[in-house]
Amino acid sequence: MTSKTINIGLDEIFSLAKAALINHGANEENADAVANTVTNAERDGSISHGLFRIPGYIKALQSKKVDGSATPEISEVTPVILKCDAKNGFAPLAHQYGIKKLIEAAQKFGIAGLSIQRCHHFAALWPEVEAISEHGLVGLTSVSYMPGVAPSGGATALFGTNPIAFSWPRPGKNPIVFDMATASMAKGEIQIAARDGHSVPLGTGLSSSGELTTDASEIDKGVLLPFGGHKGSVIALMVELLSGPLVGETFSYETKERDNGDGGPAQGGQFILAMSPEIISGKDTSAQTEEFLKKYNNIDGTRLPGLRRHENRKNIGPRAVNLELINTIKKLA
Template sequence: MYSYTETDLKSFCRGVLEKVGMPKENAKIVSESLIKANLEGTDSHGISRLPVYIKRFMDKRINVIPNIQLDQKSDSVLIVDGDNGLGHIVSYYSIVKGIEIAKHSGVAAIAIRNSNHFGAASYFCQLACEQDLVCIGFTNSPSGIAPWGGKSAFFGTNPIAFGFPTGDNTPVIIDLSTSVVARGKIILAAKQGQQIPDGWAIDREGRPTNDPHAALEGSVLPLGGAKGSALALAVELLTGVLSGASFGPHVKNIYNEEETEKANVGHFFILMDIKKFMNLEVFYHSIQGLLKEMKTVPKVPGVNEIRYPGERRKKDELARLEEGVQLSENVVQELIKMGEELNVEFPREQILKR
């Protein structure tokens, strides 16, 4: 593993994105999102995704400068056509407009079509939390989960995310796929030549597998069995059907080199302005009290601390800001090659100590 500073990785991302024609402000948004994922330990949604995005910009399968249409249908409903832009950018501008709507009406429901992979959903929840808003986010994705009882992938891994501000810099962030594991972790394992754990996936014949390549040809298992499959369906209905995007097997996979059609990924966000529901200080007092009481629950043997979702992310971020972001040799070599092709130098390995 090799270590790099946050600053160097962001600079490289921006440089590469600008080389393929992305405006500086949008390149900054994408870079912030990607490296934030790395800092928080969600490496499967970090800089390792950049090479496939660049390929799809260059082969015109994703618009590098999309004409995003934000259509406010009512006081609280926003319909967005992403014009086949990268999901990070489409979702960012949708959230910014949604925050404005929610602060006026109390609630904003945002349905997005004609988008692409948007990285870690937690990033958009954090944007809302910074404005004292609660956020619920959903996205569909290329087929990865078989419906319960089936052996062929049909639903996407269809993440669900929640963000609740706490009055300090560590919001409650719940970001999980409706599969046992995010498909990106299997993609990353395949890149790194690693096996995957038992219980993650089945191959195309429905047999359990530890081979990430066989898993990618087969199906990731749903979270909680039939319950996870049901949740995946619910996300598909919100993000694919209600938004007017593609759904199920009709969502195209940007990793498929033979694919020519646009992905047409759908997203759905719900934003709530806490101040429209209750006094903000009362909310913060209550949520902090809840979390404090939760932490006092007697612990099982071997557990030193009960943490709420979001604490691990913040701990990892602080550590990686100090020690650097670690990348595998395979990921580094892929980034170096991409940089050489675009005449953008990949940074030298560093370990930052402050």
């Protein structure tokens, strides 16, 4: 089965997303932040985190789970530890408020951490870390979600898809950026594969009866598995700890217990770390890094993480978007 698509410009993607959000209770500031995040995902080819997410954002506004007029509050716990109370709002605005101060602290002291509480994160993670590396810093972030992934060896969901993102600065060049779920596949990618009738690799997940399957719709009813077996499982465990108790928030199962089940982004926390390679190492490491990357790129078949996303970004033309999704969002707008 092949879904019909329609070509739509990036400006129109932004306008459509923003109009839908405002129409359902988001104020200008929140709608602008979310629409920008969604548009950038479409621009960079991350369709599972683009317009695909707008109906979920709207459900959270309709149910009043999310405060569409929230103004995040930043507090300085210590000179290098910042806390953001997102005030039960969407994460993109919390990022706008908190990451600027995080960057300033890391540039001054060499390392700084930001804990975000009471936020609703529904997007990719690369925008946060890439923003950090654009200022010469190393970025690391993680979030948990609601249970959808079984620990290695099990068949019961306990972990969220638990993504983690990392970025490394390259003066005058795009940073190295990776953003990945610790699940074998992001939940949004499973849902899109199910929608479009595509199969997924064996080992991605289990059906509701606990059987391995390549049917994405069956996995959507069952559980995902961690990537790389027990190795991905322990990284997912690490993300649960970093994004839950470390930042004063919930584990994935606790997040689900308090969620209203409306299909929108659940309330949770986010861990973000920024580090200065120059201050920590005591020298300029850019030449050393570039020599390493030269060797990396000289190996046939390799590709730096984030390269495809940055290549997609050069294209400012229209994007092909699922027609049914566009019609749904137009009705919401």
